[in-house]
Amino acid sequence: xxxxxxxxxxxxxxxxxxxxxxxxxxxxxxxxxxxxxxxxxxxxxxxxxxxxxxxxxxxxxxxxxxxxxxxxxxxxxxxxxxxxxxxxxxxxxxxxxxxxxxxxxxxxxxxxxxxxxxxxxxxxxxxxxxxxxxxxxxxxxxxxxxxxxxxxxxxxxxxxxxxxxxxxxxxxxxxxxxxxxxxxxxxxxxxxxxxxxxxxxxxxxxxxxxxxxxxxxxxxxxxxxxxxxxxxxxxxxxxxxxxxxxxxxxxxxxxxxxxxxxxxxxxxxxxxxxxxxxxxxxxxxxxxxxxxxxxxxxxxxxxxxxxxxxxxxxxxxxxxxxxxxxxxxxxxxxxxxxxxxxxxxxxxxxxxxxxxxxxxxxxxxxxxxxxxxxxxxxxxxxxxxxxxxxxxxxxxxxxxxxxxxxxxxxx
Amino acid sequence: xxxxxxxxxxxxxxxxxxxxxxxxxxxxxxxxxxxxxxxxxxxxxxxxxxxxxxxxxxxxxxxxxxxxxxxxxxxxxxxxxxxxxxxxxxxxxxxxxxxxxxxxxx
Numbered sequence: 001x002x003x004x005x006x007x008x009x010x011x012x013x014x015x016x017x018x019x020x021x022x023x024x025x026x027x028x029x030x031x032x033x034x035x036x037x038x039x040x041x042x043x044x045x046x047x048x049x050x051x052x053x054x055x056x057x058x059x060x061x062x063x064x065x066x067x068x069x070x071x072x073x074x075x076x077x078x079x080x081x082x083x084x085x086x087x088x089x090x091x092x093x094x095x096x097x098x099x100x101x102x103x104x105x106x107x108x109x110x111x112x113x114x115x116x117x118x119x120x121x122x123x124x125x126x127x128x129x130x131x132x133x134x135x136x137x138x139x140x141x142x143x144x145x146x147x148x149x150x151x152x153x154x155x156x157x158x159x160x161x162x163x164x165x166x167x168x169x170x171x172x173x174x175x176x177x178x179x180x181x182x183x184x185x186x187x188x189x190x191x192x193x194x195x196x197x198x199x200x201x202x203x204x205x206x207x208x209x210x211x212x213x214x215x216x217x218x219x220x221x222x223x224x225x226x227x228x229x230x231x232x233x234x235x236x237x238x239x240x241x242x243x244x245x246x247x248x249x250x251x252x253x254x255x256x257x258x259x260x261x262x263x264x265x266x267x268x269x270x271x272x273x274x275x276x277x278x279x280x281x282x283x284x285x286x287x288x289x290x291x292x293x294x295x296x297x298x299x300x301x302x303x304x305x306x307x308x309x310x311x312x313x314x315x316x317x318x319x320x321x322x323x324x325x326x327x328x329x330x331x332x333x334x335x336x337x338x339x340x341x342x343x344x345x346x347x348x349x350x351x352x353x354x355x356x357x358x359x360x361x362x363x364x365x366x367x368x369x370x371x372x373x374x375x376x377x378x379x380x381x382x383x384x385x386x387x388x389x390x391x392x393x394x395x396x397x398x399x400x401x402x403x404x405x406x407x408x409x410x411x
Numbered sequence: 412x413x414x415x416x417x418x419x420x421x422x423x424x425x426x427x428x429x430x431x432x433x434x435x436x437x438x439x440x441x442x443x444x445x446x447x448x449x450x451x452x453x454x455x456x457x458x459x460x461x462x463x464x465x466x467x468x469x470x471x472x473x474x475x476x477x478x479x480x481x482x483x484x485x486x487x488x489x490x491x492x493x494x495x496x497x498x499x500x501x502x503x504x505x506x507x508x509x510x511x512x513x514x515x516x517x
Contacts, residue, residue, distance in 0.1 A: 024443050043452045064441055297450050324456040378485035
């Protein structure tokens, strides 16, 4: 059947990219891109870093200018999808308008996990997810003297680095024992810990937060489970995200830690795909297990994969996952999934902040973490996109150079 | 506004009107030039906006350094005139600039 109309719900990175890739690939039918935020679709990664520092203006966050949507006839609809009527292949919007589809792409993303503690709604407590969040936070971040960050994943630490650069006193609380524990090795955590401490950031590990304390509706401090109160005129939290599955659940689509899709990113309804942060797919880099990946590159690659399928070039989704975070002068790039690795080899030097950690599972390379060594990142990306051959024994040889090895072993 | 021409690997040219102050990568994306992926959106993190700057234009831009240089070392088909287009800001003096695109960004 020829497709004549594609509806995409979610105008973030994944949703936008499907629309753009469909047009770029020659799709001539109707494209409706439904987003519930005002304005044009925009990039999120700078929101927790460069944008807060004023290094990037709002207009430079836009994926494309307004003219692009007109020229490419991508119908950008500012509305909220409230119902998927699978039987009649249509989506009902909050405005009660309905959009008919031949194919529906769910790119509904995720929302911030709430703190769920007393005081979480006090003025001066922020999560960072949308442009509106960042716009509300930016002036507060400039003026803040005592900042408490809850959660030391990417977002929390990116913000901690920004706040430290603005000469606030910054304290970070986390339930875990080390920085970015779910994403990186202990060695790399240690490098980032030392760097953050050198910028003046203080850490409280293995600590829960009991409540946020305020006066006259404004935050004044954060009380930890051990009773200590950290003074704060600004609290920023980043404790993970929850996939936006309500629409899919109500429509009876299969759910598994997100919207469950097959190797082609199709849901259990052949007319509906799901991509990006919300999609849980069989990941060959995670031993085929259903996996949900929260990252911009994953969103873009899945968008391109679905677009190619809709244009008649179906192939399973096999892209190698990768992630990045910029904190102060540190650029951390991770390629692969380090889940379940059993040995590591380190390259470079922690002291100079140019450091890579190769993670192996049963002698197979599964991930490369690199700080300020982008060449290692790209070499790792190439190595992981084909059957891994590098063994820890080889990587441990004196003067081993990952980039040179990749070049020498290119097939 | 300067006009910049991107030439795809298969020889197809794309003349793009670009705004001063934006990056060459953004100008290519706005005009849907095939072959510029820009996965990281211009954060110098992915090397998927690689292009070859025509030799006579090399003097019109600052030399590659830092992360760009390190990333380029590993870009596909790296040449002397390789650049990451996210790191080049469009100036008035770039009118007529020509960039050629690699066969693939991986």
